[in-house]
Amino acid sequence: MIAIEGLSKTFETSGGEPHLALDGISIDIPKGQFLSILGPSGCGKSTLLYIVGGFVPASAGRIRVDGRAIAGPGPDRGPVFQEFALFPWKTVRGNVLYGLLQQGVPRDQAERRVSELLQMVHLSRYADFYPKELSGGMKQRVAIARTLAYDPAILLMDEPFGALDAHTRTKLQNELLSIWERDRKTVLFVTHSVEEAVYLSDRVMVMTPSPGRQKAVFDIDLPRPRIRAELLLNRRYQEYLIAIERLVQDGGEDEA
Amino acid sequence: MIGRALKSLILHSASLILLLGAWEAVCRAGMVSPHLLPAPSAIFLRLLVQLADPAFLIHLGQTVLRIAVGLALATAIGVGVGLAASRNRLIGRLLEPLVRVLAPIPKIALYPALILMLGFDHASKIALIVADAVFPILLATYHGARMVEPKLIWSARAAGASERQCTFTIVLPAALPSIYTGLRIALLIACVVVFLAEMISSSDGLGHLLIRAARSFRTLDMFVPLLAVSLLGLALNGLATLAGRRLLRGFAL
Amino acid sequence: MTRWLALPGVPPLLALLALLGLWHLAATFFGYNFFPTPGAVFKTLPALFGEAEAAANIAASVKRMLAGFALALAVAVPLGLMMGRSPLVAKLVKPLVATIYPVPKAALMPIIMLWLGIGDAAKIFVIFIGASLPLLQHSFGGALAVDQKLIWSAQAMGLGPVKRLFAVVLPSALPEVMIGCRVGIIMALIVMVSSEMIARQSGVGNLLFNSADMALYDTVYAMIVVIAAIGFVADVAFEFVRRRLTFWAEIHQDPLVPSA
Ligand SMILES: Nc1ncnc2c1ncn2[C@@H]1O[C@H](COP(=O)(O)OP(=O)(O)O)[C@@H](O)[C@H]1O
Numbered sequence: 001m002i003a004i005e006g007l008s009k010t011f012e013t014s015g016g017e018p019h020l021a022l023d024g025i026s027i028d029i030p031k032g033q034f035l036s037i038l039g040p041s042g043c044g045k046s047t048l049l050y051i052v053g054g055f056v057p058a059s060a061g062r063i064r065v066d067g068r069a070i071a072g073p074g075p076d077r078g079p080v081f082q083e084f085a086l087f088p089w090k091t092v093r094g095n096v097l098y099g100l101l102q103q104g105v106p107r108d109q110a111e112r113r114v115s116e117l118l119q120m121v122h123l124s125r126y127a128d129f130y131p132k133e134l135s136g137g138m139k140q141r142v143a144i145a146r147t148l149a150y151d152p153a154i155l156l157m158d159e160p161f162g163a164l165d166a167h168t169r170t171k172l173q174n175e176l177l178s179i180w181e182r183d184r185k186t187v188l189f190v191t192h193s194v195e196e197a198v199y200l201s202d203r204v205m206v207m208t209p210s211p212g213r214q215k216a217v218f219d220i221d222l223p224r225p226r227i228r229a230e231l232l233l234n235r236r237y238q239e240y241l242i243a244i245e246r247l248v249q250d251g252g253e254d255e256a
Numbered sequence: 257m258i259g260r261a262l263k264s265l266i267l268h269s270a271s272l273i274l275l276l277g278a279w280e281a282v283c284r285a286g287m288v289s290p291h292l293l294p295a296p297s298a299i300f301l302r303l304l305v306q307l308a309d310p311a312f313l314i315h316l317g318q319t320v321l322r323i324a325v326g327l328a329l330a331t332a333i334g335v336g337v338g339l340a341a342s343r344n345r346l347i348g349r350l351l352e353p354l355v356r357v358l359a360p361i362p363k364i365a366l367y368p369a370l371i372l373m374l375g376f377d378h379a380s381k382i383a384l385i386v387a388d389a390v391f392p393i394l395l396a397t398y399h400g401a402r403m404v405e406p407k408l409i410w411s412a413r414a415a416g417a418s419e420r421q422c423t424f425t426i427v428l429p430a431a432l433p434s435i436y437t438g439l440r441i442a443l444l445i446a447c448v449v450v451f452l453a454e455m456i457s458s459s460d461g462l463g464h465l466l467i468r469a470a471r472s473f474r475t476l477d478m479f480v481p482l483l484a485v486s487l488l489g490l491a492l493n494g495l496a497t498l499a500g501r502r503l504l505r506g507f508a509l
Numbered sequence: 510m511t512r513w514l515a516l517p518g519v520p521p522l523l524a525l526l527a528l529l530g531l532w533h534l535a536a537t538f539f540g541y542n543f544f545p546t547p548g549a550v551f552k553t554l555p556a557l558f559g560e561a562e563a564a565a566n567i568a569a570s571v572k573r574m575l576a577g578f579a580l581a582l583a584v585a586v587p588l589g590l591m592m593g594r595s596p597l598v599a600k601l602v603k604p605l606v607a608t609i610y611p612v613p614k615a616a617l618m619p620i621i622m623l624w625l626g627i628g629d630a631a632k633i634f635v636i637f638i639g640a641s642l643p644l645l646q647h648s649f650g651g652a653l654a655v656d657q658k659l660i661w662s663a664q665a666m667g668l669g670p671v672k673r674l675f676a677v678v679l680p681s682a683l684p685e686v687m688i689g690c691r692v693g694i695i696m697a698l699i700v701m702v703s704s705e706m707i708a709r710q711s712g713v714g715n716l717l718f719n720s721a722d723m724a725l726y727d728t729v730y731a732m733i734v735v736i737a738a739i740g741f742v743a744d745v746a747f748e749f750v751r752r753r754l755t756f757w758a759e760i761h762q763d764p765l766v767p768s769a
């Protein structure tokens with residue numbers, strides 16, 4: 001479904017020197033797969049996601065979605081950012097409504113869809129709140145609902161739970177999993193938490209420190225639906241954690 | 257509640273109250289001639305009396321009309337050009353040096369030329385307001401639009417908005433706090449510059465009233481339009497604050 | 510090929526040329542006698558400076574502008590710095606500043622002429638008031654942001670309050686103060702021109718209107734060019750000095766927008 005071939009990205013630094021951020025990423029992601037991208041800070045995870053999203057151009061390589069080369073952003077690929085990136089001038093309802101109206105959904109139909117989505121992310125009572133009046137976890141729920149609203153086939157999630165406290169993070173991971181179980185979208189999920197990657201994913205791609213290259217890809221063969229309390233005692237789960245943790249550790253120092 | 261607000265107001269304007277008190281006392285004691293400096297109470301009273309005078313209100317109305325039309329035009333031009341310059345590299349490149357050359361020029365110097373071209377009436381004064389007020393709005397819009405978090409635009413693009421749609425549904429609202437700041441500066445500039453233009457050459461408006469009073473040495477009547485235009489500026493500023501609070505509800509200010 | 514385009518000063522110069530070009534086209538198109546071409550206007554410039562009276566008027570105006578600005582520097586900067594370091598001073602001065610902020614400064618001209626007469630004193634005083642506000646505001650802001658620990662170490666070294674103000678607070682607040690200066694000098698120019706237009710006795714503002722009354726249209730536009738040039742040169746000069754003095758603090762600064 002997503003085919004990434006020899007993808008590289010070189011940034012021009014303000015000093016004018018080229019800076020290689022991504023080097024030769026090639027991976028195929030089948031439809032409906034939950035893929036995590038794991039790597040130290042600064043290895044190019046966000047850049048990779050932005051390129052797939054069509055927000056940032058690649059320097060070399062190709063990305064095809066369903067066989068077609070991507071040209072800019074599109075409603076088939078919905079981003080969710082660590083910084084939430086909600087529209088501050090719109091209420092929760094207005095934020096979620098935006099994509100639906102852009103897609104030309106009639107107003108009353110869109111309103112109904114928004115109510116459903118807000119119910120799904122447990123925010124029905126907050127429809128008329130402004131983003132600044134919400135906690136971090138609530139903001140990220142709104143952002144997820146805003147992206148789900150236009151029903152993208154692919155979710156691009158860039159450390160979506162990275163700015164949240166441990167308790168909220170666990171809760172949102174489980175909510176994300178139950179949403180994913182329902183419609184099985186293709187997910188590219190960036191994280192630097194080994195535990196989060198293994199817990200959520202079908203496959204984990206580990207990257208080297210800058211410049212980001214593929215180091216290894218793990219197939220996570222664990223039963224679904226995932227239940228954390230049960231996994232903790234699962235031998236294979238533990239082995240995945242240890243193996244990936246070792247691989248990440250001997251990669252050298254973080255850039256940041 | 258109201259008592260506390262009043263107390264804080266008095267506390268925070270102690271020096272002003274003291275100054276006004278001293279000014280009043282000096283005048284009452286007859287230490288200066290009222291032809292040189294009328295008492296503040298006399299100025300206020302005179303303003304109140306004038307506010308009931310239709311002739312005065314017509315002059316006030318002319319001034320307000322010029323401010324309103326001038327500001328509306330300046331806002332439309334400033335926001336439009338600022339947005340265009342921020343979203344289109346070519347326009348931005350062309351405009352930046354132009355603004356750098358035009359912004360520090362004292363626009364009031366253009367007034368004689370504007371009179372030659374547009375006449376003595378509304379048009380030349382409105383044009384002067386636009387020339388003066390457009391720059392803070394344009395610059396605020398430009399910088400506000402340039403500072404918009406790219407991820408907001410990306411989120412909209414992914415949702416299916418075109419670049420052009422983003423300009424109006426994302427960049428413009430996201431730049432509102434900055435535009436608003438520019439507008440408030442422009443508001444005050446408009447009040448000041450229209451008054452000066454009316455003083456320099458006009459047959460109506462608050463500024464003209466000051467000049468008319470000066471010609472016949474009515475000192476008290478010279479202070480009244482000055483007070484009126486300052487209060488007008490403050491009132492419009494207050495209105496803008498209220499409007500801003502509503503318009504910018506979602507922003508953390 | 511496009512490298513020289515990026516040289517500092519080249520884009521504004523090109524903008525200036527483009528502006529003159531537009532002016533020329535518009536003037537030729539309309540052909541009104543009260544809207545001369547830039548060529549005709551620039552031709553009158555040498556004559557204008559050669560004419561003793563006009564040159565003297567321009568020089569006198571610039572002199573008054575600089576005097577008012579210097580006075581504002583001497584008064585408003587120390588006062589602003591004091592406001593930033595002493596809450597009491599700030600509390601006393603702020604309401605007064607807020608009160609004169611919305612008053613059209615040049616409009617005070619007729620009243621101040623009642624008090625100080627029609628000589629230079631009234632004109633310089635009005636310019637002084639106009640230039641003081643931005644200087645006061647920026648000095649205040651700059652002093653407010655000075656790191657308290659710097660003040661403490663200066664105190665520990667035994668510096669008295671006045672020495673502290675000029676040896677510690679002023680240098681730390683200098684980037685902000687310089688921005689105030691850049692706005693202040695343009696304010697001084699604006700007040701100078703508008704007050705002369707109002708008082709109509711002497712100076713460039715008066716010259717401007719007299720030429721208009723006498724239908725000397727080329728001279729009107731020539732005077733506008735002279736005033737614009739003074740503003741542009743003052744702005745560039747202050748930006749140059751500001752960069753030199755405060756190269757260590759890169760504050761982003763817009764082309765300015767002072768209020769009249
Ligand atoms: N706009 C940019 N300009 C220059 N360099 C950039 C830019 N964005 C990212 N980089 C560089 O690319 C590398 C990868 O960044 P990023 O994708 O944000 O890493 P990650 O998300 O893995 O922490 C870093 O070294 C970063 O400094």
Ligand SMILES: [Mg+2]
Binds near residue numbers: 159
């Ligand atoms: Mg990142």
